[in-house]
Amino acid sequence: xxxxxxxxxLTAATALGVGAGLSTHAIVSAANENETSDRTSDISLRDQDxxxxxxxxxxxxxxxxxxNDRLFLEDTGLAELGPxxxxxxxxxxxxxxxxxxxxxxxxxxxxxxGIDFAYRLNKMLVDGPMATYPGxxxxxxxxxxxxxxxxxxxxxxxxxxxxxxxxxxxxxxGKKFLDHPDFEPLLARAExxxxxxxIHPGLPPDEVFEIYYSNMLPEYQREFQDQVLSISAYGxxxxxxxxxxxxxxxxxxxxxxxxxxxxxxxxxxxxxFYKRVVEKMSEVTEKSLNKPFEQYFHDNFWFTTSAFPQTxxxxxxxxxxxxxxxxxxxxxxxxxxxxQTDWFRGVDLPREAKEKIAFRNAxxxxxxxxxxx
Numbered sequence: 001x002x003x004x005x006x007x008x009x010l011t012a013a014t015a016l017g018v019g020a021g022l023s024t025h026a027i028v029s030a031a032n033e034n035e036t037s038d039r040t041s042d043i044s045l046r047d048q049d050x051x052x053x054x055x056x057x058x059x060x061x062x063x064x065x066x067x068n069d070r071l072f073l074e075d076t077g078l079a080e081l082g083p084x085x086x087x088x089x090x091x092x093x094x095x096x097x098x099x100x101x102x103x104x105x106x107x108x109x110x111x112x113x114g115i116d117f118a119y120r121l122n123k124m125l126v127d128g129p130m131a132t133y134p135g136x137x138x139x140x141x142x143x144x145x146x147x148x149x150x151x152x153x154x155x156x157x158x159x160x161x162x163x164x165x166x167x168x169x170x171x172x173x174g175k176k177f178l179d180h181p182d183f184e185p186l187l188a189r190a191e192x193x194x195x196x197x198x199i200h201p202g203l204p205p206d207e208v209f210e211i212y213y214s215n216m217l218p219e220y221q222r223e224f225q226d227q228v229l230s231i232s233a234y235g236x237x238x239x240x241x242x243x244x245x246x247x248x249x250x251x252x253x254x255x256x257x258x259x260x261x262x263x264x265x266x267x268x269x270x271x272x273f274y275k276r277v278v279e280k281m282s283e284v285t286e287k288s289l290n291k292p293f294e295q296y297f298h299d300n301f302w303f304t305t306s307a308f309p310q311t312x313x314x315x316x317x318x319x320x321x322x323x324x325x326x327x328x329x330x331x332x333x334x335x336x337x338x339x340q341t342d343w344f345r346g347v348d349l350p351r352e353a354k355e356k357i358a359f360r361n362a363x364x365x366x367x368x369x370x371x372x373x
Contacts, residue, residue, distance in 0.1 A: 044346040047354060050093070051370045052341055053362040056198070056264045056306040056329035057097035064121065068104060077333040078102055081129040085332075086136065092337035094330070095359070095370045099125060100140040103170035104202045107145035114144035118154055126162045135371035140168040140198055148182050152189035159193050165366045166195035166262075171202020171236060177243045179250040187256050196260035196302065196365065199243060201236025201268075237268040244270070244301065249281065253300045254290045260365070264306035264329055270297075271316045298322065302365065305357070307331035309343035323353045327361050 060078040065071050077084060106117040121142045129137045141158040143151035158164035190197050213230035240263055278294040285293050303321055306329035330340045359370050
């Protein structure tokens with residue numbers, strides 16, 4: 001007898017009924033899966049016209065890749081800000097990309113060199129893709145974070161002169177998080193300008209890497225398993241959440257109540273820990289903070305879907321955070337744009353909620369409008 005595949009087995013069992021040995025639950029589950037698939041297709045068709053603003057869309061340059069030892073990424077499309085990227089955006093239905101420099105940007109470059117490098121990168125965007133494709137590209141400023149005062153000045157210059165939408169930082173800065181007093185000038189300036197700071201993950205410090213991640217066997221290290229574990233597989237998601245929690249507990253948002261922070265990757269794991277974090281931290285911050293601990297998440301944080309096109313994770317995020325605080329992102333070129341827009345078109349949410357996530361929340365936060373094609 002010819003072996004049956006899973007699909008053939010389900011079809012035969014459904015036709016023969018329970019007597020074929022397939023439980024009623026399994027038959028009903030298979031039927032429900034088909035109904036869900038049909039509903040997803042219907043919703044996707046309904047929302048084919050949905051506009052999108054991508055809020056975490058990465059770029060680099062040859063010079064930046066050399067600086068950060070990332071030349072192995074040259075073929076990914078990171079440095080391409082012309083027809084190839086625009087074509088991928090059009091195919092996916094992305095109306096606007098908000099560009100940000102690939103981690104760690106120039107935030108580890110000290111002195112005037114770092115200041116000049118950040119300025120060149122920011123001006124390159126203005127004179128290049130933003131001028132060539134009006135309305136299709138916006139940007140977060142790259143900042144020389146080794147110099148917080150200069151960073152504050154460059155943020156203000158890019159916002160006032162070039163129409164940038166805020167700035168993006170990459171994980172820990174040297175050995176300091178943004179709650180360190182050194183960064184007060186930058187936080188105060190962002191608040192005064194009414195622009196957000198996007199906290200993107202970065203590489204862990206050498207000491208953290210050695211303690212947490214460098215315990216792999218030599219044969220595993222040849223596959224860079226320890227490096228991947230320390231960044232995209234696990235490490236940097238936890239680090240971003242740690243930085244955010246530190247900002248709350250250290251009173252950053254009491255000093256800067258209007259400051260807005262964005263984090264990506266469906267909340268960097270925060271939704272999973274949310275109830276426990278709030279329960280435990282509320283007990284020990286009741287007398288030291290101006291608001292209940294959880295209120296800061298709702299007043300000062302925004303969340304993007306970048307690189308996590310998983311409906312169950314979106315559902316979990318929306319279980320704790322308002323739909324008014326969630327924005328669409330793809331994490332291009334490290335994630336496929338079309339896969340992510342196709343996924344989101346099929347998500348079973350009311351049209352109004354999907355519009356908020358796809359583009360309206362970004363329009364409101366950044367004060368921009370999706371261009372009419």
